[in-house]
Amino acid sequence: MDKKKQRSLVQWLKGQSKLGKTWLVTAIGLAFLSGLFLIAQAALLANILHELIIEKADKSDIWLSFVGLAIIVCLRAICSWGKEQAGYRAGEAVRLHIRHLVLDKLQTLGPATIQGKPAGTWASLVLEQVEEMQDFFARYLPQMAIAGLIPLVILVVVFPLNWAAGLIFLLTAPLVPFFMALVGMGAADANRRNFKALQRLSGHFYDRLRGLATIRLFDQADAESQHLKVASEDFRKRTMEVLRLAFLSSAVLEFFTSLSIAITAVYFGFSYIGELNFGHYGLGISLFIGVFVLVLAPEFYQPLRDLGTYYHAKAQAIGAAESIVNFLDAQPEHQASGEAKIASDTVEITATDLEVLSPDGIILAGPLTFKIKSGERVALVGQSGAGKTSLINAVLGFLPYRGSLVINGIELKEADLSHWRKQVSWVGQNPQLFHGSVKDNICLSAPLATEEQIQRVAHAAHANEFIQRLDQGYSHPVGDRSSGLSVGQAQRIAVARALLQDGRFWLLDEPTASLDASSERLVMESLDKATKDTTTLLVSHRIDQLGTSDNILVMSKGKLVQQGTFDALKHEGLFSEMIQAVDRSDLDA
Template structure:
């Protein structure tokens, strides 16, 4: 995709986000209009007071009073303008972050098509926050760059053709250099975000594989790679800052030179030494002071916009990464009228289901019926289609051919929330959040009391090792489940599934990373807790457990029956 197309899509996203807080931005625009009026009035009052003091050696005290009122109104309007934009930015970012998290949750395993979890977390947090300056400062500053300079140009056109000419000629040059440097800043921001995502992914991978790296004595190599990525991020960050300082310095130079030219000419005019006007008054003292006071105000919004312009380029670069997530379709096709699942513990029927991606059959003509309370074993090698079947069943992909009926309702027409509330999913590697064991057990389950937790732990045969922990259920656990063995973590996953009271259990190779003895003990526990549950257990193992009612194998996306002699009584 070309940069022009990407920029257009990013701009559209930013406009749509801004439209969500239209009222706040309208309020900020109104405050900006008030500031514009006070700028002109303030300069006129100051010019009158100073000229009267110099020429008549006195001034009207009421002018000072009105000047104080003007300054107060300007300060209040400025505070209200900044507050409105800051609140709008906070609301936009909060809503966008929630939308991204929900979108990624709905994508499920398909999120790895976009990036690894480290890079995705960088987008959700760092790059959403990168929009803050754009909404809280840049947007209203772009408006102020229109209001104040236009008002001052009109005043200058009425009073001094010279000041008007200087203002009119220098403003486009300031804007040109601002855009020129800003484009370079956009490219630098894109590189910075890419390096940050790489650094995040490497850090997550290093954390997850630290134990294996130590066993292989490769931790120094991994540390060196992480250091190189950190240094690359430092380098790209300094380039972004350098371009921001260059933009500010360029605008300051043009503004300072322009103000100096106006000040010199107006000063010469007061002593009647302007070329072509020798011996004549170019502008009187009041008008000269008025123009001189307005000159800094004319360039101030442009200078501030130049300082904030890199915020726009940073926001555009961040929006590109955000669009990478939002542009991935969650489910398709999807009907408009979704039906809630009325039946608890329904039958599941696959009829001639195929799933094709890039001309490759992930699933090929699947016909399968899973009855209520039936426990089914499904084995197959990596890439055979086991996880693809689970992904369809979980509703992460609905672009399949054929029919999947849940309790007689087509999955594409089913309200996914009501369907997923019936499911308990135990993956190969359980996912945890940073918190206590108790918090992880009841996360997302609503009201769960201590008695229910204790009973679930006993059924999962996890109560004994929990009691052995110094803090018990208050033991902190990281996202990687540090401090607990693989078998213990899986038993906690079983306890969490029990607490969900879901009638359908989907087990994705629950014993894949366990030693044979621990795996056998885990399967014995699963035999007890899945009684009466509709259970689909997938595994690489070609020896089904005896307590499963039926065993099937899958190969190249197609289902095959197990031969009787392949079924073992071993657990």
């Protein structure tokens, strides 16, 4: 990564920190206050030793100094605790904001873009990489200010007492950040490579985990294990590279800090035995001054050492930010959204020279010209890859388009997509149920639905009959990917969910593709009743389900090759060939 790119990422990170500004200022203020307490603590400790050793004072005479020392130690502990809490809150506020930015971008791009990468990659982006920024905001940014303030205050206190000790501090202090930067120059690149390796590993592992049954069925477990081993080994090497740089940086900082403190101690040692006679403004060096400065010496370098430690957090944040910023700054094609509200009484769709585009601007389907009238039942058919899914995504506002796509007199680009989608009742071929109860999944479209409404739609979808047989009824737990339910049961819950939404436009995408004959009959019966008086677009390979359709759109290779009624199309063109193919398969069976 070039320096210009690193600087831009750092500026972006600092720009996000404004959201946690209050907490950051609090953390810096508490750290500065702790530094002042530290100077007072060193002065009290030096005074106690001077009184006891040089002045031969009795311990009872200086009891106030002991009490003051104990109080200051407690106050420093409170300040340190408060600093950590404030830093964490700052990081938390910024992380939540960044995560919202990523999720909002994903929502804007839609499922068509999300499906372009493995789910594990998105999980890594939203979770791990955002979390890796915590220490940058919670520790590194406050430490940047602390590393300048505390040493400066110590110098102001030390120089009037002994200019030689102050000069040692002043000359050796720049060595720490200099070598910190020198060692850490490659840390950001190492972290960036580490995060890319993590993304690959996460995506690979999650996808293989989801398809574990298929992998075992085709006896590819050993081959996939080897692929996973290669990805894991790459991640291990990247991680060890990051750790190596971190340990090297810490070792360098400790070396130069120890060397600087040793020089200060040697100066005072030789001054006490009379070998060195400078730096004390002609007043001599007392035990108080020597102890006071030597106690402050490690604390003078400590903020700089901490900054070096947290410099690794900066490198981590830069590595994590690169993917996030690239994603947020990317401008793929996506469906524009306006503010116009599509009327919700009836739905009429008119497409004129419609070209559906991918996020990369590639034409997926079109040009298409058709009309779906209000209350009409339209079937969309075609072989796999004909462009049916692309057209559906465009109608739902998930893919960009050129040409015209008008719904109830409003161009979809100018419509409020969120408002439009609330009017769509959708049932797909692979129902997505979420972790929760049966009731939770039915209520996904209407969280405030009453028990009576839930039972009504469940009964209409023929789901009530099997729900009542479950151990916990509507409270029966449902796992991710519909685990615990059969495909037919999951599909009937999806139908109940769509019924509860009560949309004015029904989109049925192969709703019976994975069902047995009995479940198919029940699902289609409930869907026929639900869509009786609404505009419906049915995507299906089942020719026997198309007889009741008012109009049929036939697609092939992204083009609309036929449209008309079942009787008008059954004797010619691609639709006739599809019917003949079904008849031949029935004869073979």
